[in-house]
Amino acid sequence: xxxxNTTGSQGQSGSRLRGAVAAVRWASRKPQFWFxxxxxxxxxxxxxMFSFRPILNALxxxxxxxxxxxxxxxxxxxxxxxLQLFEHPLFFISVRNTLLxxxxxxVFILPLSIFIATCLANVRRGRNTYQAIIFVxxxxxxxxxxxxxxxxxxxxxxxxxxxxxxxxxxxSRWLAGTSSALPTIVAVGSWKGLGFYVxxxxxxxxxxxxxxxxxxxxxxxxxxQRFWRITLPLLGHTLLLVTVxxxxxxLQEFTFPxxxxxxxxxxxxxxxxxxxxxxxxxxxxxxxxxxxALLQFGLILFxxxxxxxxxxxxxxx
Amino acid sequence: MAxxxxxxxxxxxQGSKYRPSPRRLVGQAILHLILLAMSFVSVxxxxxxxxxxxxxxxxxxxxxxxxxxxxxxxNYIEIIGRxxxxxxxxxxxxxxxxxTLCSALTSAALGFIFAKYRFWGKEKLFTLLLSTxxxxxxxxxxxxxxxxxxxxxxxxxxxxxxxxxWSSFGLFLMRxxxxxxxxxxxxxxxxxxxxxxRIFFTLVLPMATSALAALIVFIFLxxxxxxxxxxxxxxxxxxxxxxxxxxxxxxxxxxxxxxxAAGSMLTVVPVMVIYIFASKYFIRGLAMTGLKA
Numbered sequence: 001x002x003x004x005n006t007t008g009s010q011g012q013s014g015s016r017l018r019g020a021v022a023a024v025r026w027a028s029r030k031p032q033f034w035f036x037x038x039x040x041x042x043x044x045x046x047x048x049m050f051s052f053r054p055i056l057n058a059l060x061x062x063x064x065x066x067x068x069x070x071x072x073x074x075x076x077x078x079x080x081x082x083l084q085l086f087e088h089p090l091f092f093i094s095v096r097n098t099l100l101x102x103x104x105x106x107v108f109i110l111p112l113s114i115f116i117a118t119c120l121a122n123v124r125r126g127r128n129t130y131q132a133i134i135f136v137x138x139x140x141x142x143x144x145x146x147x148x149x150x151x152x153x154x155x156x157x158x159x160x161x162x163x164x165x166x167x168x169x170x171x172s173r174w175l176a177g178t179s180s181a182l183p184t185i186v187a188v189g190s191w192k193g194l195g196f197y198v199x200x201x202x203x204x205x206x207x208x209x210x211x212x213x214x215x216x217x218x219x220x221x222x223x224x225q226r227f228w229r230i231t232l233p234l235l236g237h238t239l240l241l242v243t244v245x246x247x248x249x250x251l252q253e254f255t256f257p258x259x260x261x262x263x264x265x266x267x268x269x270x271x272x273x274x275x276x277x278x279x280x281x282x283x284x285x286x287x288x289x290x291x292x293a294l295l296q297f298g299l300i301l302f303x304x305x306x307x308x309x310x311x312x313x314x315x316x317x
Numbered sequence: 318m319a320x321x322x323x324x325x326x327x328x329x330x331q332g333s334k335y336r337p338s339p340r341r342l343v344g345q346a347i348l349h350l351i352l353l354a355m356s357f358v359s360v361x362x363x364x365x366x367x368x369x370x371x372x373x374x375x376x377x378x379x380x381x382x383x384x385x386x387x388x389x390x391x392n393y394i395e396i397i398g399r400x401x402x403x404x405x406x407x408x409x410x411x412x413x414x415x416x417t418l419c420s421a422l423t424s425a426a427l428g429f430i431f432a433k434y435r436f437w438g439k440e441k442l443f444t445l446l447l448s449t450x451x452x453x454x455x456x457x458x459x460x461x462x463x464x465x466x467x468x469x470x471x472x473x474x475x476x477x478x479x480x481x482x483w484s485s486f487g488l489f490l491m492r493x494x495x496x497x498x499x500x501x502x503x504x505x506x507x508x509x510x511x512x513x514x515r516i517f518f519t520l521v522l523p524m525a526t527s528a529l530a531a532l533i534v535f536i537f538l539x540x541x542x543x544x545x546x547x548x549x550x551x552x553x554x555x556x557x558x559x560x561x562x563x564x565x566x567x568x569x570x571x572x573x574x575x576x577x578a579a580g581s582m583l584t585v586v587p588v589m590v591i592y593i594f595a596s597k598y599f600i601r602g603l604a605m606t607g608l609k610a
Contacts (some may be wrong), residue, residue, distance in 0.1 A: 052449070142583050
């Protein structure tokens with residue numbers, strides 16, 4: 001009674017309109033109504049202005065040739081923006097780089113974060129301290145990290161190559177080499193993001209009921225078996241979350257390549273979001289940029305759904 | 318008695334569970350070694366950066382020693398004089414704090430309403446609001462920019478503040494948390510004659526402190542660090558936020574790394590100070606979200 005705002009059972013007798021009016025009148029006498037309305041109303045206005053309307057506008061922008069100076073005169077061009085996009089010299093390169101980025105990030109982050117999370121879950125003392133330290137790169141500004149690693153990886157005077165030189169090991173061109181740039185930049189990104197996934201996975205592992213491990217222990221299961229037969233399968237929901245977040249994040253990478261390499265050397269680290277950015281704000285082709293973004297949305301949605309389909313566990317506890 | 322019997326029973330299989338055996342100790346030692354190595358990898362680059370910011374250029378590029386031979390503050394003095402760091406700092410602070418406070422408040426109020434009120438279309442509305450989280454930012458990048466330009470907010474700090482006043486992620490997090498507040502408590506307060514506003518501010522908000530702290534740290538760091546949206550909205554140097562100014566150092570100082578280090582320090586230190594005090598909330602909040610999502 002105290003938490004009901006409006007009610008659905010009012011319209012049984014009389015016309016529906018009269019029922020609705022009565023319901024509103026009844027509801028507006030409740031203190032909750034005014035509190036709720038004064039929060040929900042601005043919320044709806046804000047969401048309309050800065051979320052729903054831009055999304056709807058994106059659908060419109062993608063099919064017109066947008067005229068920046070006179071938007072009303074924008075011409076409907078149908079699928080032309082998409083066709084123009086496919087003809088962009090950097091389109092396929094950026095798609096390839098982005099997919100490669102995501103794949104490399106999976107390889108770098110997933111096994112290592114599961115490994116570190118397992119260590120964290122099993123260590124008896126200092127778990128919180130270790131977690132807090134491993135999390136540090138996550139909170140430090142992306143731009144600062146980008147600059148920091150550009151300094152460390154300078155082929156001539158950078159710390160990395162100076163150490164390799166001192167150890168008489170072959171040096172690397174790091175970000176300056178055409179073939180080494182992408183793996184290097186993904187490695188830096190993974191280094192920064194690792195702590196995030198470690199924290200989620202550690203929480204997931206610690207959430208697994210202790211009794212299962214005790215039972216396995218009594219049955220004489222080795223640590224290796226316990227990891228593969230209990231931890232990994234029961235981590236299903238968390239692993240799904242991590243892989244989806246990882247895919248969504250890496251397919252939208254922008255700041256790292258933009259600050260660290262500007263997509264170079266050549267176009268070795270030119271990713272899809274840089275294409276969208278330069279289409280929109282360097283070439284002022286708003287239509288093509290938005291078409292590109294919608295295409296990206298489609299791909300991300302598709303990949304997430306595939307992941308959920310393939311990885312979603314059919315149980316819960 | 319019972320306990321000792323249990324040990325007798327189990328020890329043939331796996332005694333290590335109950336008594337720290339040498340094998341167990343070695344195992345723990347290996348875990349510590351791995352985690353120490355990982356911690357080392359996580360922080361060493363920053364430690365290097367801290368010292369690099371106090372070095373002269375010549376020393377920075379020649380020696381591999383971690384500590385500076387000659388300590389200097391010149392880098393900081395030069396960078397503050399040449400680049401408008403104080404302005405960028407106040408822009409960033411103003412933007413991040415106003416967005417954080419406002420969206421934390423709206424998230425908490427909405428979380429409370431969606432968790433504890435019943436009204437027509439509630440679940441549908443909730444799904445609708447949350448579904449916006451799925452849309453990549455690139456999709457709304459251009460239309461949102463057009464909106465901001467139409468409102469005459471481009472190249473103005475308000476342009477990056479107004480877009481952050483609500484947060485779907487915050488709404489999700491706060492609703493999850495508010496579900497656990499007992500409705501009886503709210504009803505008791507209502508019977509005592511407390512208004513909904515009073516209940517929200519004096520009962521609900523204090524009970525949600527831990528979730529709210531996590532959310533505040535999340536949103537603050539995200540905004541402090543945000544790059545793409547400010548890059549699009551803010552053009553003139555005196556309006557820019559710290560990440561933009563910092564990224565600009567790359568072309569301004571080409572390869573004068575000691576300046577990069579000093580500039581990065583100015584950006585990173587405030588965040589690190591907050592992190593040192595709030596890391597507990599942050600990690601707990603993230604772990605909680607991960608388990609519930």
